[in-house]
Amino acid sequence: MATRHELSEGSLQMIMKGSQIQSPIMQVLGSKRIASSNSDKERFRLLLSDGKHAISFAMITTQINDKVTTGELADNSIIQIKRYITSVINNTGKRNKRVLVILEMEILVPGGQLTKIGDPQQLPDNDEEDLPSKSDSSISFLTTVSKDTLMNTTTNRNVSMQNQLIHPISSLSPYQNNWVIKARVSNKSNIRTWTNSHGEGKLFNMDLIDESGEIKATVFRELVDRFYDLIEVDKVYYISKCQVKLINKQFNNLKNDFEMTFTEYTTVAECNDAANDIPQTRYDFISIDKIAHIEVGTLIDVIGICKTTSDVQTFQARSTGRELKKREVTVIDQSNCGVALTLWGNDAENFDGSLQPVIVIKGAKVGEFGGGKNISTVTLSIIKINPDILEAHSLKQWFVNEGMRNNITNISATSGAGGFRTPWINIKDVEEQGMGQGERGDYFQFKGTVLLYRSEKGFYKACPTAECKKKVTDLQNGMYRCEKCNMEFTNFKYLLLGSINVADWSGNIWLSLFASEAEKILGLSSQVVGEASENDPQALAKIAEKIHFKQFIFKCRAKMNTYNDETRLKTIAIRVDPINYKEYNAQVLSRIKQCLA
DNA sequence: CCCCCCCC
Numbered sequence: 001m002a003t004r005h006e007l008s009e010g011s012l013q014m015i016m017k018g019s020q021i022q023s024p025i026m027q028v029l030g031s032k033r034i035a036s037s038n039s040d041k042e043r044f045r046l047l048l049s050d051g052k053h054a055i056s057f058a059m060i061t062t063q064i065n066d067k068v069t070t071g072e073l074a075d076n077s078i079i080q081i082k083r084y085i086t087s088v089i090n091n092t093g094k095r096n097k098r099v100l101v102i103l104e105m106e107i108l109v110p111g112g113q114l115t116k117i118g119d120p121q122q123l124p125d126n127d128e129e130d131l132p133s134k135s136d137s138s139i140s141f142l143t144t145v146s147k148d149t150l151m152n153t154t155t156n157r158n159v160s161m162q163n164q165l166i167h168p169i170s171s172l173s174p175y176q177n178n179w180v181i182k183a184r185v186s187n188k189s190n191i192r193t194w195t196n197s198h199g200e201g202k203l204f205n206m207d208l209i210d211e212s213g214e215i216k217a218t219v220f221r222e223l224v225d226r227f228y229d230l231i232e233v234d235k236v237y238y239i240s241k242c243q244v245k246l247i248n249k250q251f252n253n254l255k256n257d258f259e260m261t262f263t264e265y266t267t268v269a270e271c272n273d274a275a276n277d278i279p280q281t282r283y284d285f286i287s288i289d290k291i292a293h294i295e296v297g298t299l300i301d302v303i304g305i306c307k308t309t310s311d312v313q314t315f316q317a318r319s320t321g322r323e324l325k326k327r328e329v330t331v332i333d334q335s336n337c338g339v340a341l342t343l344w345g346n347d348a349e350n351f352d353g354s355l356q357p358v359i360v361i362k363g364a365k366v367g368e369f370g371g372g373k374n375i376s377t378v379t380l381s382i383i384k385i386n387p388d389i390l391e392a393h394s395l396k397q398w399f400v401n402e403g404m405r406n407n408i409t410n411i412s413a414t415s416g417a418g419g420f421r422t423p424w425i426n427i428k429d430v431e432e433q434g435m436g437q438g439e440r441g442d443y444f445q446f447k448g449t450v451l452l453y454r455s456e457k458g459f460y461k462a463c464p465t466a467e468c469k470k471k472v473t474d475l476q477n478g479m480y481r482c483e484k485c486n487m488e489f490t491n492f493k494y495l496l497l498g499s500i501n502v503a504d505w506s507g508n509i510w511l512s513l514f515a516s517e518a519e520k521i522l523g524l525s526s527q528v529v530g531e532a533s534e535n536d537p538q539a540l541a542k543i544a545e546k547i548h549f550k551q552f553i554f555k556c557r558a559k560m561n562t563y564n565d566e567t568r569l570k571t572i573a574i575r576v577d578p579i580n581y582k583e584y585n586a587q588v589l590s591r592i593k594q595c596l597a
Numbered sequence: 598c599c600c601c602c603c604c605c
Binding site: 192194196198199201202203205218220221248250251252261313315316317318319320322324326342344345365369370376377378379380381414443557574 | 598599600601602603604605
């Protein structure tokens with residue numbers, strides 16, 4: 001049982017006067033959630049006692065919120081504070097108030113059966129010492145906007161005041177604007193311009209971090225000219241007088257309810273003392289299984305092993321016509337779940353997943369396809385491969401020891417029945433509902449019976465290059481030419497090009513099939529079918545007969561297509577699967593219920 | 598005051 005003498009009696013008074021006390025032991029009398037608009041980024045304050053005094057305004061850094069949320073830090077627990085900072089805020093204009101922010105703690109004795117130790121007296125809110133007010137000459141440099149004077153000459157003064165007047169980033173809020181932070185720039189964007197109905201302009205933004213937390217800052221218009229070159233990534237600055245406002249989670253992945261905007265009064269002064277107490281990067285990793293429940297569009301930090309990697313694929317953006325390059329990587333972690341990660345452009349081209357590295361992404365965007373979740377990099381994402389951080393090392397260890405052999409649940413898998421983007425229909429709906437008129441085409445699925453697999457022109461000779469599916473020209477000299485690759489080859493590969501008539505109770509429809517799906521239906525590879533046909537022109541017809549009246553689930557895209565001046569509906573079976581009766585029946589039942597309702 | 602970030 002803990003006794004009174006175990007607490008570091010009197011240490012609170014010292015700490016709240018600005019002294020650094022080594023690992024003081026305190027009792028947590030209670031914890032309170034600080035009202036916040038964003039439940040994901042809640043903050044807690046503690047009622048803290050050293051046995052002699054108590055304070056009610058000790059905050060904990062959000063990084064250790066889980067101590068409270070898990071219930072681990074029960075009331076009356078005895079803790080050892082491993083790291084803390086104090087900071088003076090001045091929100092009344094007259095009186096300086098010091099706040100204690102706990103950065104790291106160890107629970108020595110869990111609360112549970114403990115009761116309050118001693119009879120701690122509330123420490124007064126205000127420091128008795130006379131702290132410099134904002135009009136003091138010692139900090140006037142911070143409010144003078146002059147690049148030249150802000151630099152080196154201020155170093156000594158910086159050092160003398162850094163522990164007294166600096167506010168932790170986690171204490172910033174829109175309700176208190178008289179602050180100075182000491183923060184490292186962990187990320188800086190390029191200058192971007194915009195044009196919209198409200199006008200045009202330019203901006204850049206940066207991520208700022210300190211021991212207590214992180215915040216995003218944006219610089220607009222003419223202020224860009226003043227600050228862009230001044231601010232360098234990885235350097236530490238004193239920054240004050242920004243406008244602080246609520247974030248929009250869709251565009252901000254930093255762990256803070258607020259972000260800030262530079263104003264004409266904002267001051268930035270480089271901090272030249274080593275500033276080794278300011279961390280380099282902060283992550284708020286979300287385990288991959290949790291991504292399944294995160295709203296589309298949210299930005300998150302993810303760490304995982306690159307289990308598999310696709311080649312780079314090039315295609316035209318439907319909206320802009322721009323050529324895009326992407327690479328898809330399956331990323332897994334200790335939750336034994338995997339997620340599809342799409343890398344774009346240079347990130348896609350430069351990525352090498354062959355050695356199954358650890359990949360860390362700060363600010364990946366959550367997306368959805370066919371009912372499964374995926375993640376994608378966006379311009380503000382930061383990608384790191386095998387970074388030297390604890391999480392990366394333990395993940396690698398997990399992968400080598402067991403992860404590589406574990407069964408992995410892919411949260412990006414597209415769902416069969418009731419797929420969010422692929423409604424179940426009857427074949428007659430395609431015509432009756434005028435599907436395929438839109439720019440993107442219409443996606444749907446149904447259970448269909450194969451009436452006829454067309455055996456004429458059922459396959460073609462294609463470029464032998466792995467990713468290329470272009471038909472080759474037979475040069476009649478033993479060589480085959482691919483116009484797309486602009487190369488000639490001594491060989492080619494066969495690819496099936498299926499065309500099938502499929503029916504359900506309501507009607508029938510002609511579908512085009514890509515080689516991969518035609519192979520699934522026939523149960524044979526393109527190459528086998530092509531080679532069989534070399535000796536027997538009727539080979540495909542004989543094979544096709546065997547699959548007539550077989551049933552499959554057809555996932556289709558219908559889209560208007562113009563060929564030789566003729567525009568008509570073309571429906572492609574983008575995916576053909578055997579019937580999963582559990583899923584199929586569930587869908588039928590739910591449609592029956594809808595009819596009855 | 599941006600916030601587009603692409604495809605199946």
